[in-house]
Amino acid sequence: MREEKHRDIIAEVDSTIREALQxxxxxxxxxxxxxxxxxxxxxxxxxxxxxxxVIKPGTAVKHEWFGMGVENPSRKLAxxxxxxPGEVPGLAELLVLARVVEEGRNDLLYGSPLSDxxxxxxxxxxxxxxxxxxxxx
Amino acid sequence: MTSTPRNxxxxxxxxxADGAASLPGQPVAPGGIGDLARYAAAFAYxxxxxxxxxxxxxxxxFGSVAQGRAGPSSDVDVLIDTPLPPxxxxxxxxxxxxxxxxxxxxxxxxxxKAQGVFNDLELTVGNLDGWEEMRSSLSAGAVVxxxxxxxxxAPEGLRHHLLIVWEGKGAxxxxxxxxxxxxxxxxxxxxxxxxxxxxxxxxxxxxxIPMEHARAFMGILEHYGISYKVIEVFR
Numbered sequence: 001m002r003e004e005k006h007r008d009i010i011a012e013v014d015s016t017i018r019e020a021l022q023x024x025x026x027x028x029x030x031x032x033x034x035x036x037x038x039x040x041x042x043x044x045x046x047x048x049x050x051x052x053x054v055i056k057p058g059t060a061v062k063h064e065w066f067g068m069g070v071e072n073p074s075r076k077l078a079x080x081x082x083x084x085p086g087e088v089p090g091l092a093e094l095l096v097l098a099r100v101v102e103e104g105r106n107d108l109l110y111g112s113p114l115s116d117x118x119x120x121x122x123x124x125x126x127x128x129x130x131x132x133x134x135x136x137x
Numbered sequence: 138m139t140s141t142p143r144n145x146x147x148x149x150x151x152x153x154a155d156g157a158a159s160l161p162g163q164p165v166a167p168g169g170i171g172d173l174a175r176y177a178a179a180f181a182y183x184x185x186x187x188x189x190x191x192x193x194x195x196x197x198x199f200g201s202v203a204q205g206r207a208g209p210s211s212d213v214d215v216l217i218d219t220p221l222p223p224x225x226x227x228x229x230x231x232x233x234x235x236x237x238x239x240x241x242x243x244x245x246x247x248x249x250k251a252q253g254v255f256n257d258l259e260l261t262v263g264n265l266d267g268w269e270e271m272r273s274s275l276s277a278g279a280v281v282x283x284x285x286x287x288x289x290x291a292p293e294g295l296r297h298h299l300l301i302v303w304e305g306k307g308a309x310x311x312x313x314x315x316x317x318x319x320x321x322x323x324x325x326x327x328x329x330x331x332x333x334x335x336x337x338x339x340x341x342x343x344x345x346i347p348m349e350h351a352r353a354f355m356g357i358l359e360h361y362g363i364s365y366k367v368i369e370v371f372r
Contacts, residue, residue, distance in 0.1 A: 014251070021248045117244075125242045128250040 006047045013040035014131075017124055026117040026124075033120055034108035037127050038063045041101040044127075044134045045094055051134075054081050054088050066095065066102035073098070090133060097133075100126035173202045173256060174280060176249050177213050180258055181282040183240045184217075190236060192221040192229050195265070195284025197275065204278035212259040216271065218284065220264055230262040276371060295371040297348040303358050303365035304342060313361045317344070330357055345370065 016036045020029035042063040049055035059080035065073045073095050074085040085091055101123050114120070181196040200214030201207040217233060219226055237258055240246045265271060307313050318338070319329030331338055334350035346354045351367070358365050 018251050021244055021251060024244060026244065118242075121242045121244065121247060124247050125250070128247065128255075132250075132253075132255055 003047065003050065006043050006050075009043050010040060010047070010131075013037070013043070013127075017127070021124075026120045027114055030114055030120065031109050033123070034105050037101050037123050038066075038105045040127055041066060041098045041130055044130045045098060048090070048094060048134045049081070049088070052088060054083055056080050056082060063102060063105075066098040067105065094130055094133060097126040097130045101130070172249075172252065172254060173207055173211070173213055174198060176254050176256070177202065177215055177258070177280075178282050179245050179249065180213075180215065180237070180240050183243060183245060184233065184236055185283060187236055190229070190232050192219045192225065193283070194218045194220055196282040197284070198280040198282055199275055199278070200259075203280045210256065212257045214259050214261065215282075216265075216275075216279075217260060217262045218265045219262060220266070226262055226264070230260070233260055233262065298345050298370040298372065299348060299351040300339065300343065300345050300368040300370050301351070301354060301358070301365050302340075302343045302368075303363045305363050307361040307363045309361060313357075313363065316357055316361075330354055 013036045016029070016032060017040075020026050020033055023029065026033065042061050046055070046061050049061070061077070061080075065076045068076070074091075077085050077091075081088065104119065108114070108119070177198045184190060184193065184196065195216075195218035197203075197216040197218060198214070199216055201211045202213050207213075217229070219229055221229055237260060240258075261271075263271065315329070317329050317331055319327050319332060321327070330336070330353070331344050331346070334346055334354055336344045336346040336350070336354065339345050344354070355365065355367075
């Protein structure tokens with residue numbers, strides 16, 4: 001995917017987050033946030049890897065990998081990177097953050113409404129830190 | 138003698154197509170110093186909203202943000218002034234640090250992160266009474282976010298004054314002069330505002346007024362339509 005398309009998607013994710021925060025009622029945006037944060041984390045990781053020129057052309061990061069524990073995402077990524085994951089600077093930190101974002105994604109999307117927004121806030125915080133690490137558009 | 142700080146940030150955010158501020162790769166306050174000061178104020182409010190936290194006398198923004206010379210990644214220095222004894226002040230500090238962590242992932246904190254504000258909040262906790270070094274530091278520029286306005290923040294042994302310099306004659310020069318310097322009628326002397334407010338005449342149109350009375354003195358000048366300038370003085 002070209003970087004402009006990544007930028008557009010990330011901008012849409014950012015806009016969703018801003019809107020939810022400005023509404024001061026994150027719970028009313030539960031499903032939208034769960035979906036967009038997961039999408040945003042996946043997009044940020046792809047952008048990051050593209051910028052470092054370590055991802056093979058035509059490959060795509062899958063958001064499901066982020067929820068596969070600690071080691072499995074690196075193993076999945078190894079097949080699509082031009083160097084071992086351990087040699088990609090900052091990747092480990094991004095995967096930790098992505099895991100926070102992805103954890104419980106399906107429950108938030110398809111399950112019962114939350115009574116407390118702490119989980120959503122932690123995911124937004126993790127996404128923001130990913131955003132900061134990856135940098136601007 | 139010090140002049141009132143007037144420096145302000147000049148940074149401008151990059152923008153997305155929807156007009157919202159982008160999220161930069163570094164901790165930058167898109168609006169500059171103003172955003173960091175508001176961030177500190179939001180944090181102060183968050184602290185005060187917690188009923189379990191007690192013993193805060195004042196919350197003061199100091200350091201580079203208060204002095205208008207903060208950079209993109211400057212820490213936001215916040216002093217928590219407390220009269221608590223040292224052992225209880227330590228417990229307060231622990232509570233404040235936990236509350237700070239909660240603020241960082243609160244809606245308020247996340248809203249600031251969405252504007253690119255990731256600057257660290259550095260907490261300093263202590264009793265300003267007798268803390269000479271901190272009071273000297275505050276005199277270089279500080280913003281009281283919570284607490285009474287008081288000259289306690291002046292360096293030890295010094296009192297906070299305003300040097301007020303005015304010009305123009307205003308609508309009623311005679312009445313103004315009487316009001317400021319006093320007058321005598323039938324052998325009786327009536328004090329002027331400078332004396333009544335424990336001030337000191339410095340020059341032809343200048344007076345040194347203790348800070349706690351400065352507003353009253355400025356009100357007199359404003360009433361007579363007189364323009365003035367002020368300079369903060371500690372002596």
